[in-house]
Amino acid sequence: MSNPLSNLAASLNPGTPVxxxxxxxxxxxxSTKAPALFFLVSGILWLLxxxxxxxIASIKLHYPSFLGESEWxxxxxxxxxxxxxxxxxxxxxxAFAVALWLMARLSRMRLRxxxxxxxxxxxxxxxxxxxxxxxxRGDSTSIEWLEIPTxxxxxxxxxYALIGVWAIxxxxxxxxxxxxxxxxxxxxxxxxxxxxxxxxxxxLLFEPARGTVQSLVNWWFAHNxxxxxxxxxxxxxxxxxxxxxxGRPIHSYYLSVLGFWSLALFYxxxxxxxxxxxxxxxxxxxxxxxxxxxxxxxxxxxxINHHATMRGNWSALKYSPTLRFIVFGALNYSASSLxxxxxAVRSVNxxxxxxxxxxxxxxxxxxxxxTMVMFGSIYFMLPRILHREWPSASLISVHFWACAIGxxxxxxxxxxxxxxxxxxxxDAENYPVFLDIVxxxxxxxxxxxxxxxxxxxxxxxxxxxxxxMLFKRSPDAAGAPTLFHAPPAMDARSSAS
Amino acid sequence: MEWISYIIAFxxxxxxxxxxxxxxxWAVKTGQFRDFEKGAETIFDEDExxxxxxxxxxxxAPPLAKPIIPNR
Numbered sequence: 127m128s129n130p131l132s133n134l135a136a137s138l139n140p141g142t143p144v145x146x147x148x149x150x151x152x153x154x155x156x157s158t159k160a161p162a163l164f165f166l167v168s169g170i171l172w173l174l175x176x177x178x179x180x181x182i183a184s185i186k187l188h189y190p191s192f193l194g195e196s197e198w199x200x201x202x203x204x205x206x207x208x209x210x211x212x213x214x215x216x217x218x219x220x221a222f223a224v225a226l227w228l229m230a231r232l233s234r235m236r237l238r239x240x241x242x243x244x245x246x247x248x249x250x251x252x253x254x255x256x257x258x259x260x261x262x263r264g265d266s267t268s269i270e271w272l273e274i275p276t277x278x279x280x281x282x283x284x285x286y287a288l289i290g291v292w293a294i295x296x297x298x299x300x301x302x303x304x305x306x307x308x309x310x311x312x313x314x315x316x317x318x319x320x321x322x323x324x325x326x327x328x329x330l331l332f333e334p335a336r337g338t339v340q341s342l343v344n345w346w347f348a349h350n351x352x353x354x355x356x357x358x359x360x361x362x363x364x365x366x367x368x369x370x371x372x373g374r375p376i377h378s379y380y381l382s383v384l385g386f387w388s389l390a391l392f393y394x395x396x397x398x399x400x401x402x403x404x405x406x407x408x409x410x411x412x413x414x415x416x417x418x419x420x421x422x423x424x425x426x427x428x429x430i431n432h433h434a435t436m437r438g439n440w441s442a443l444k445y446s447p448t449l450r451f452i453v454f455g456a457l458n459y460s461a462s463s464l465x466x467x468x469x470a471v472r473s474v475n476x477x478x479x480x481x482x483x484x485x486x487x488x489x490x491x492x493x494x495x496x497t498m499v500m501f502g503s504i505y506f507m508l509p510r511i512l513h514r515e516w517p518s519a520s521l522i523s524v525h526f527w528a529c530a531i532g533x534x535x536x537x538x539x540x541x542x543x544x545x546x547x548x549x550x551x552x553d554a555e556n557y558p559v560f561l562d563i564v565x566x567x568x569x570x571x572x573x574x575x576x577x578x579x580x581x582x583x584x585x586x587x588x589x590x591x592x593x594x595m596l597f598k599r600s601p602d603a604a605g606a607p608t609l610f611h612a613p614p615a616m617d618a619r620s621s622a623s
Numbered sequence: 624m625e626w627i628s629y630i631i632a633f634x635x636x637x638x639x640x641x642x643x644x645x646x647x648x649w650a651v652k653t654g655q656f657r658d659f660e661k662g663a664e665t666i667f668d669e670d671e672x673x674x675x676x677x678x679x680x681x682x683x684a685p686p687l688a689k690p691i692i693p694n695r
Contacts, residue, residue, distance in 0.1 A: 150670060151668070151670045151671060152670070232666070302665065303665075304655065304661070304662050304665045305650070305655055306662065306665050306666055307662075308666075317642075318639070321635065321639055325632055325635065325636075328628065328632075329628065329632060333628050335628070335629070339629075366666060369663070369666060370666055370667075370671065370677055371676065371677050371678045372676065373667075373672070373673055373674050373675045373676050373677060374673060374674070375660070375663035375664050375666075375667070375673065376663050378659075379659040379660065379662050379663035380659045382663075383656065383659070387647065390643055442676065445676070445678075445679045445680060445683065446676070446678040446679055446680070447678065447679075447680055448678045449678065505678070506677075506678055515681045515682075516681045517681070518681070519680040519681050519682055519683070522680065522681075523680075
């Protein structure tokens with residue numbers, strides 16, 4: 127019992143009283159340093175790896191002989207490796223870093239049990255590494271979004287479960303009276319994902335369900351990874367950082383709570399819209415379409431809140447890197463989610479299904495929304511964790527503009543290409559030869575490779591700035607702009623220790 | 624045999640749903656839905672107060688925050 131922060135048994139005992147001591151922000155940020163940095167460094171390495179995979183996959187679609195002699199790098203392998211390394215490598219690592227930093231701050235307490243989190247971080251990255259290597263070897267399970275082979279998935283599950291335990295302990299010992307809306311989203315995401323992941327693992331890989339149930343479980347899982355894991359983390363970050371950076375509270379707190387509970391109610395049903403036209407009971411699909419359209423409620427509510435908070439403050443985008451990325455992400459959350467709901471309508475789905483439009487939509491949500499919000503969050507977090515300023519303002523600008531322009535070209539190009547592709551595939555009279563449709567996609571596929579190259583420039587700028595910041599020798603003066611302004615007494619204490 | 628795993632999955636799904644209901648009930652009972660304006664302000668404190676911009680490009684002074692216009 128010497129150190130209550132490190133006593134796991136006390137934390138797990140429901141009888142342990144909650145101490146009454148509100149930590150100050152500087153201490154909280156400091157306490158998250160080791161695990162947050164571990165997640166961020168590995169996340170950014172995965173981002174670079176995933177970007178290389180993405181470029182290879184994209185080039186292969188319009189130049190099939192590219193790296194064609196290597197059996198490890200066939201399109202099927204490389205595309206899957208790209209998906210898994212950006213979803214579980216980059217996005218989830220970044221989500222963990224942002225989530226644990228936000229959880230600690232919103233609970234107003236120093237991070238308890240950094241050991242658990244570090245162990246989870248090691249296991250998680252070990253699992254993803256084995257998984258991606260396995261995919262490149264050809265061991266993909268061929269179930270979309272769950273391609274990591276079964277010899278790696280239990281490691282991932284254990285890692286996630288550890289984070290879940292940590293989140294519950296953090297929530298239980300929180301020093302905040304009120305649960306801010308971001309915390310609802312974070313707790314829900316950390317609580318839901320292990321359920322999604324384990325249920326899908328068991329019903330698809332270890333004890334596979336038969337027939338159409340398999341595809342239902344598949345899309346229930348695949349869509350919920352986006353809606354019940356990445357979306358809540360991204361929205362939670364936006365709900366925290368937009369008011370925080372502006373220094374003014376969210377437009378309507380009431381709406382934000384409504385948004386959370388309506389997401390919790392509807393999202394879980396929506397995944398079946400991926401099976402429109404498939405051999406599953408019609409009522410299941412109809413329920414999925416209804417839920418997808420009901421999602422308009424949380425989307426509009428969240429959109430109103432994010433954008434109305436910005437009203438009259440748009441000039442702040444010029445000054446704040448965090449806000450720039452996060453507002454770009456929030457705008458694209460509204461756009462991609464509304465497009466998603468529209469895509470669930472049968473007549474629209476007839477055109478967009480099985481086309482590049484779906485690919486554009488996936489990147490719209492995962493990149494233009496989620497990844498950009500994570501970038502913004504990292505720009506806010508890291509100076510406070512390291513007590514150092516970002517070394518280069520121009521690299522931040524390069525990062526933002528390359529990523530923003532690149533992903534816009536990507537999404538717009540692939541959406542147009544996808545609609546053309548869908549209309550042609552539905553028009554057997556004028557397009558009887560499938561190869562003609564494939565060929566007509568060529569300009570759009572080239573556009574994607576160009577967009578990908580632009581995004582790569584942004585990622586390199588980000589990685590350079592990040593590495594430079596980590597290894598920068600001298601800490602900045604206390605008055606550096608994005609730093610937390612410590613009262614003089616605090617400084618004396620921290621320099622003495 | 625496969626029905627057993629379906630039943631287990633269904634029961635767990637029911638438990639998860641029930642946990643959401645319990646959470647909502649708990650939130651209502653502990654007053655989480657009272658006084659929304661105060662709730663929205665809980666992310667600010669003396670270190671990062673309302674009315675001050677908290678982020679800017681490195682090397683540039685942060686702009687003065689605009690006065691807070693009441694939203695409602």
